[in-house]
Amino acid sequence: MASASIARVLVDSPLPQLDRLFDYRVPEELRELAVPGVRVRVPLRSAGRVADGFLIELVDSGDYTGVLSDLESVVSPIQVLTPETYAVARRAADRAAGSATDIVRLAVPGRQVRVEKAWLTAGEAPSLPPVVAQKLEFYPLGVLESAVVDGHRLAVDAVPLVAELADNVWVGQWAVTMAAAAALSLEAGKSAILAVPDYRDQEQLMAALHAVLPPDRVVRMDARQSNPDRYRAFLRCLGPTPLAIVGNRSVVYAPAPKLGLIAVWDDGDPLHGEPLSPYVHTRDAALVRQEQQNCALLFVGHSRSTEVERLVELGFLTSVSPVPAIRPRVIPSAQQTSTDRLAAQARIPSIAWREAKAALEHGPVLVQVARPGYAPRLACVDCGQSARCLVCEGPLGQKSARSTPACGWCGALAVDWKCDNCEGERLRFVGATAGRTAEDLGRAFPGVRVIIADGERPILTVGPEPALIIATRGAEPIAAGGYRAVLLLDGERMVARESLRVGEDCLRWWSNATALAARGAPTVLVGVGGALASALATWRQAAYASAELADRRRLRFPPAVRVATLTGALDAVTGALGTLAVAPEDILGPVDTEPGSVRTIVRFDYAAGQAVAAALRAEVIRNATSRRRAAAVKGPRPPLPPSLRVRFDDVEPFAQ
Known part of the structure; x- marks a missing residue:
């Protein structure tokens, strides 16, 4: 039974001003169920309604000095939001001046009651036989093997060939390489997350994984699955068994407490870019998670993105090529x-x-x-x-x-x-x-x-x-x-x-x-x-x-520098710019985008990223709360001004 009496809850809301932890008292009847990671329902006094959320942590005392509201209920006893997933969501959202709830919504699939009941009644999964790793071909002896075991970061040039698996199944050699790296991680008792752009690449990788791993050790999570199948796969990842988890861009947030490897195929593909706020790219989320869980990280591709090349030149990633070189x-x-x-x-x-x-x-x-x-x-x-x-x-x-x-x-x-x-x-x-x-x-x-x-x-x-x-x-x-x-x-x-x-x-x-x-x-x-x-x-x-x-370094274009695109009413954009300590030549705009709205691009060095993101996030919250007060005025009122929107590391405005 938990002794702490205060639950800190992340409320599932699109409002930026609610993107923080709220304190609630844990009533006596919920003490056993209220554990970190479970879904809960909590009252919102100001809105007069009950909202969904996730219990993040239990503490003995909180910052709020008034009378705390009680948790309304615990929706499910399953701890679906793991500490690792929340830490990645919080860090990635702060880096992009966004909300952690928007990332958690991508990371944790919607609840499926029947699937959940079946998972709870199934009990513990039977023990599986150990995994035997396969030899990694075409690369210098021991380089990829030691990288996976010791948690190194590599930019891997893929072998430009196709390979035959059993039963006359053909896949790209890159899929064989990633599958062998995943088997190494599982052999060491740790899970592997493998992110690919689309279903075509996923089918190749699944075939390569099934050639070296038992079927029970491979989990697929992607947007093409039905909601029950996706939730069923997600629940499998919560167990203690090391798995190879395959999916598209959101798979990088999959629960894996013992994570040994993150491998991203073809990070330059635009499908790795998240189209929803806060627009966190698979590559950036993988870098954040690797730093937090100290696992191996591989960026594999036939061609190299400028973002990965920048990390190679900084010495953050080590470049690895096939030996001898294979040139089509x-x-x-x-x-x-x-x-x-x-x-x-x-x-x-x-x-x-x-x-x-x-x-x-x-x-x-x-x-x-x-x-x-x-x-x-x-x-x-x-x-x-x-x-x-x-x-x-x-x-x-x-x-x-x-x-x-x-x-x-x-x-x-x-x-x-x-x-x-x-x-x-x-x-x-x-x-x-x-x-x-x-x-x-x-x-x-x-x-x-x-x-x-x-x-x-x-x-x-x-x-x-x-x-x-x-x-x-x-x-x-x-x-x-x-x-x-x-x-x-x-x-x-x-x-x-x-x-x-x-x-x-x-x-x-x-x-x-x-x-x-x-x-x-x-x-x-x-x-x-x-x-x-x-x-x-x-x-x-x-x-x-x-x-x-x-x-791009000479022109101060991304990814040589970071950029933030600000869109909204002129006064909101101007006010946000006033909070930033950047050189005037690094402010491009404003330019009109639509009636009543302008766009400005801000360039800044990577070292200033945290400060810029924090300042712009504060302006987004201030703008949102002022719009809410304007909407609450009784009687006829003019239309609300455009909200302030911020997007980091978007390069497309530079093409116009």
Whole structure:
């Protein structure tokens, strides 16, 4: 029975002013159930209602000197919010000037009563046989092994190959490496958390884990699961048995008291960025948790993000590469010309056509394109003006060669379309996508099977038979034995995207596709030259990331410095800026974003991060409480001003 009589509770509320621990008296009848980590219900006197929350700790005395309210109830006896998870949530939220409750909401799935009852009645799990670790291939002897056992931090260059598991199952070699590292952690009696961007990577990693670990030692947690399945997997992680826990970005908060390893695959993928406040990236949460639990940390990827490169150059991470170095055969191709007949017919230059033709005699060929669909945009044949919908002025597109053009906004069919500039009635395609590429290549390679893989047609694997696989970036299937050739099209279109990360994004897309090729198979990069093509051809992605980081240091762009984006009413943003000790040249803005709202970007060094985050968090709370007082005024009142919003480490404003 707990002797402490005061419970400190984190209230589940989106209001920033409630993001702290509240003291409640523990009534006698709840003394045995009220333990740290359980779900509770507590009264909110000011709001006159009962709220959900989590009991964080029990103390003998608190800061509040008045009469404490009693806990309303203990919802469940299961300690779902572990001390480790709360510590990571609190630290990551403070770093991003956000609320810990927003992170806890991601870390702890919603309660499922039936699942919970079944878990409580099941009793203790039976003892499992010990795990026997597998040898880590392709890397210097003992480097990865000692890193996992001793809790080191590494930036691991993935091996650009595919590997065969049992029963003719093929995965990327990176998945085999991460699975072997997880087995090492479990052999030492500690859990491993493995974070990947999406379900495609997750399927490969699950297959690799099942090849080296018993099924009972692997747990999957991701957004594609049903609520009961996700909660059931979460409850499994609360037990004492060391597990390999696999999932997308929120898996980094999974409960694992004895944590031996955190491994993040492809941290540069935007899917690792949390779209909800406080927008904590998987990489940042992993760094915080590694520091708190002193476990091993691996960032694995074919291409290196500038954030990881910065940590390598600081000496915080140690770079590890395969030995001997494995370099795919990459052939940069010059820009397509109007005199190249094949380029005009099939959007590929002659050298790419020759490599594809030779490769199709032995197996599948991957063709990576920038966009899905058939025709992304239509234009007037006579004047070249973009074709717009006659109903809503939206852009017209076409899903197939025989379909009727339709509006991309309202869906209206352009049956009697007429150009509003020259009154022309004929349309032409502008740009090319997966559908048109498949049609063009089908004509260039008659009799060859053509398969399209994109978001609407997800394909995870293909066989070793000859075929043309037209895939959008990130949707490339795994081919049995690897692709006999890889063609990277639309490079100039990808590079033309406006983003601070465009270079490292393109290099990551191309590197991941190149790594799907069989050993020695050619990869042809079409229409791109310069540093990007050189980095891919020489397989020196880390050198490109280092050069990119050096450029950002000169310009004081992230991640060389940290940034905070402030959005809201002009007076709120100005008031928040007045609390910061930053140089005037590091304040960019304000600029208008929408009626009544402006945006300002603040740059600051990493050493000032804690002070800046604390000051901006205080301003967010002050702004929220002032809005609440304005809303409580009786009678007619003007609309509330935009709230002050703060987002840390967002690089997209620099692309505009």
